[in-house]
Amino acid sequence: MIWRNIASNFLTLLIVILIAAAAAVAWAKHQFSGPGPSSVAQCVQVAPGASLNAVSKQLAEQGAISSSYIFRAGTDYLDKSRDLKFGSYMVSPNASMEDIVGVITAGGPSTCGTEVTLRIGVRENTTLLRDVDPGTGTYEEQARYVPGVEDKPQEIAAAEDQSDVRLRITMAEGVTSWQVVEALKAADFLAGEISDVPPEGSLAPDTYEVDKGADRSAILAEMARRQEAILTAAWESRPFGLPYETPQEALIMASIVEKETGVAEERPQVASVFVNRLERGMRLQTDPTVIYGITNGEGVLDRGIRRSELNARTAYNTYQIDGLPPTPIANPGRAAIQAALNPDTTEYVFFVADGTGGHAFARTLEEHNANVARWREIEAQRGQETDSPVQTGE
Numbered sequence: 001m002i003w004r005n006i007a008s009n010f011l012t013l014l015i016v017i018l019i020a021a022a023a024a025v026a027w028a029k030h031q032f033s034g035p036g037p038s039s040v041a042q043c044v045q046v047a048p049g050a051s052l053n054a055v056s057k058q059l060a061e062q063g064a065i066s067s068s069y070i071f072r073a074g075t076d077y078l079d080k081s082r083d084l085k086f087g088s089y090m091v092s093p094n095a096s097m098e099d100i101v102g103v104i105t106a107g108g109p110s111t112c113g114t115e116v117t118l119r120i121g122v123r124e125n126t127t128l129l130r131d132v133d134p135g136t137g138t139y140e141e142q143a144r145y146v147p148g149v150e151d152k153p154q155e156i157a158a159a160e161d162q163s164d165v166r167l168r169i170t171m172a173e174g175v176t177s178w179q180v181v182e183a184l185k186a187a188d189f190l191a192g193e194i195s196d197v198p199p200e201g202s203l204a205p206d207t208y209e210v211d212k213g214a215d216r217s218a219i220l221a222e223m224a225r226r227q228e229a230i231l232t233a234a235w236e237s238r239p240f241g242l243p244y245e246t247p248q249e250a251l252i253m254a255s256i257v258e259k260e261t262g263v264a265e266e267r268p269q270v271a272s273v274f275v276n277r278l279e280r281g282m283r284l285q286t287d288p289t290v291i292y293g294i295t296n297g298e299g300v301l302d303r304g305i306r307r308s309e310l311n312a313r314t315a316y317n318t319y320q321i322d323g324l325p326p327t328p329i330a331n332p333g334r335a336a337i338q339a340a341l342n343p344d345t346t347e348y349v350f351f352v353a354d355g356t357g358g359h360a361f362a363r364t365l366e367e368h369n370a371n372v373a374r375w376r377e378i379e380a381q382r383g384q385e386t387d388s389p390v391q392t393g394e
Contacts, residue, residue: 032074035094037066042095043112043132045164046104048086052076055084055104064091064100071097080105088113088166090132110209115139115166116159117207118147120183122175123300127187129156147186160189160212167212169219173205173333174258176297180223180331184216192216200297201251201328202227230334238341243278254340255328259288263358267339272346273361282349284318285391292316292329310389319389350391353378365392 042064046055052075056068065071074097075081085107091100112132119126124146130139143153159165167189171180177198184190192215204226210219235247244250257271274284291301293316294309313320316329332340350368351359355378362368372390 032070032097034096038064038093038095040093042091043088044091044100044104045088045113046084046086047164050084050086052081052084059100064095065097071101074098075101088164110166113164113166114159114162115168116156116189117168117170118183118187120169120171120175120180122172122179124149125183125186127152127156129153129159147183165212167210167214168207169210170207171203171205171223171331173336174330175205176200176292176330177203178297179299180220184219187216190214190216190219192218194220198224199327201255201331203331204230205331205333227331230337234334234337234341242341242343243275244341249324250340251332251337252324252328254332254337255330256284256286256288256324257339258332258336259330260286261359264335266358267336268342268344269346269348269361270351270359271339271343273348273351275343276346276349278323280349281322283320283322284324285389286318287389289316289318289325289329290314290389292325297329305389352390 042062044059044064052072053068056065056071056075059065059071060068072081078098078101080101083105085105087104087107087110089103089110090112091103095103114129114131117128117130119128125148127145127147128141129143130141132138133140142159143155145151145153145156160167169184169187177200180203181194181197185194189212190210191213194216198220203220203223206223206226208219208222231247231251235250238250242250244253253271253274256274257267261267261270274286276282277284287305290305290309293314294305295301310317310319315321316325318325346361347363348361350362350365350371352362352368352371352375354360354371355375360371360374362371368391375390
């Protein structure tokens with residue numbers, strides 16, 4: 001009888017323990033998957049080599065999670081404790097622990113935190129200091145300056161010395177290799193010498209995250225690696241019958257397309273004009289190549305092309321030479337490379353500016369002359385010279 005009572009009490013206690021354990025697990029699961037405690041967006045930072053323990057403590061201290069223990073246990077249960085990705089990530093208000101685990105283990109570009117970005121542009125370079133406003137989740141500009149022209153603001157200098165700042169270099173489509181090299185030389189948060197200007201067209205316009213003191217030559221090597229990968233992939237998937245014998249010729253065409261139009265949707269049409277002209281034995285007659293021959297890619301030509309320059313027979317004067325110039329005239333972006341290797345199928349062999357930033361395309365010289373006449377009227381109305389070069393039937 002006594003043993004029966006003991007067994008009964010033990011079973012009752014065991015059932016109570018199991019129910020309590022089940023309730024604890026259910027509660028912990030709800031804590032892990034349910035809404036988090038932060039009513040505002042949070043910038044979650046994962047340092048290089050950070051442990052799950054360190055990250056969970058940091059998240060608890062900043063109020064993004066309610067329990068570092070439950071966060072670690074849930075991450076272990078999902079088998080993601082070794083998948084932490086370095087970076088700064090914005091998580092939405094009331095994000096659950098499960099949501100946060102997904103964000104910091106998925107990786108990808110950082111989406112918050114202080115960042116200093118060097119923007120390499122065609123006309124000027126700008127350094128920006130930005131930080132994320134937690135209330136809106138969007139970047140807000142804090143300061144900016146033009147290196148080599150203006151003094152560096154104190155805010156940017158201080159930010160560059162922070163251990164958790166993100167340093168970025170953003171290279172615009174259509175800049176020349178000389179412009180990239182000069183911009184990197186002027187960036188005092190970088191180190192190392194640059195021995196030579198890379199071949200024109202060989203650098204990929206993109207955004208590059210770098211560390212303070214990063215080697216300039218290594219950055220150029222990464223830019224070249226990305227461009228080579230983009231060009232190789234586009235070349236291997238090109239349609240049959242294009243008038244290019246090598247990937248380099250396609251890159252030359254892509255650079256011309258890049259410099260001829262700033263309207264993204266026009267690129268395949270512009271490429272079709274030049275492809276059609278090549279196939280018909282017509283000269284390309286494109287101003288950007290002439291300009292490159294004048295400047296050698298070292299800066300911007302802030303004036304019109306002179307008649308003497310248009311009449312001079314140089315390697316880059318496509319009004320005077322047949323076929324493509326000998327090298328690219330800038331570093332084209334991915335879209336321009338795709339356009340050069342996947343041009344629209346058209347009968348267009350002419351185009352001229354239409355006054356809106358885009359171009360008017362034509363199949364015949366008669367159509368083209370009418371478009372040119374309209375452009376001349378626009379030039380006159382704007383007080384511009386009305387003898388800018390245009391394509392002809394040659």
